Amino acid sequence: MSDLLNEIKEAIIDGSAKIVSEKVTAALEEGFDPEQILNDAMIAGMAEVGQLFEDGEYFVPEMLVAARAMTTGMQILKPRLVQADVKAAGKVAIGTVQGDLHDIGKNLVGMMLEGASFEIIDLGADVPPEKFVEAVQKDHVQIVAMSALLTTTMPSMKTTIEALEAAGVRDQVKVMVGGAPLSDQYAREIHADGYAPDANKAVALAKSLVS
Ligand code: B12
Numbered sequence: 001m002s003d004l005l006n007e008i009k010e011a012i013i014d015g016s017a018k019i020v021s022e023k024v025t026a027a028l029e030e031g032f033d034p035e036q037i038l039n040d041a042m043i044a045g046m047a048e049v050g051q052l053f054e055d056g057e058y059f060v061p062e063m064l065v066a067a068r069a070m071t072t073g074m075q076i077l078k079p080r081l082v083q084a085d086v087k088a089a090g091k092v093a094i095g096t097v098q099g100d101l102h103d104i105g106k107n108l109v110g111m112m113l114e115g116a117s118f119e120i121i122d123l124g125a126d127v128p129p130e131k132f133v134e135a136v137q138k139d140h141v142q143i144v145a146m147s148a149l150l151t152t153t154m155p156s157m158k159t160t161i162e163a164l165e166a167a168g169v170r171d172q173v174k175v176m177v178g179g180a181p182l183s184d185q186y187a188r189e190i191h192a193d194g195y196a197p198d199a200n201k202a203v204a205l206a207k208s209l210v211s
Pocket residue numbers: 043046047049050051053054060061063064066067099100101102103104105106108109145146147148149150151152176177178179180181195196197198199200202
């Protein structure tokens with residue numbers, strides 16, 4: 001990997017938003033592909049942060065500063081990743097499920113969907129089932145997209161799908177799910193319409209769900 005990408009990765013791991021900002025800007029100026037910066041440097045850095053946490057070398061505060069540095073980098077990349085079209089491909093309500101505060105992956109998926117001309121209603125993190133239901137009833141979205149990063153919050157996806165059924169709107173929307181602990185099999189078990197492992201595949205999935 002190039003020195004510059006490596007420096008971005010290290011700056012994410014160190015949680016230095018300032019260095020991430022400088023280096024991501026420099027990488028774009030040098031002509032690096034924004035997706036390469038995102039995947040090979042920034043997401044790779046976050047994966048290492050997760051490993052350090054698992055190994056007991058990092059704690060929540062270190063994860064938090066790394067997340068801030070990641071968000072800083074994503075904001076710089078956003079205009080290059082999102083070149084929204086005029087015509088909306090469909091409307092998506094996206095959120096991280098109840099009890100879960102991890103929003104980086106959700107934001108990234110939202111950003112990429114926006115880049116693929118979807119209109120995004122971002123419900124944020126720690127979203128209770130009724131908020132998803134409300135988005136379907138009031139905003140008439142075609143897709144509900146749910147993110148979960150904790151094994152303990154995954155069941156909230158099922159609860160949300162059940163809430164959509166109870167409100168009589170399950171047939172009106174497609175439900176897509178994602179997040180590191182999820183799988184295709186889990187998505188099928190909870191009767192979601194689709195699962196994608198990353199933001200690019202999430203775009204392909206959303207397109208197929210509305211077509
Ligand atoms: C940053 C981070 C935090 C930050 C989050 C800040 C923020 N604003 O998001 C903070 C410090 C708050 C945090 C807190 C906690 N965390 Co944390 N955190 C992480 C970390 C290091 C990175 C997550 C991340 O952003 N990854 C980068 C993004 C880009 O990847 P992603 O989210 O997976 O998203 C991609 C795909 O999954 C997919 N995707 C995501 N969402 C969706 C949605 C749809 C619809 C689709 C189709 C696709 C899709 O596309 C995305 C882009 O490609 C992970 C480690 C890891 N390896 O994941 C741990 C991790 C998720 N955390 C963990 C834990 C345990 C916690 C805490 C419980 C710690 C504690 N003791 O308090 C708390 C829980 C707080 C809460 N209630 O949510 C564990 C979870 C273990 C488990 N199996 O449940 C992990 C795995 C760390 C570990 N290795 O142990 N955390």
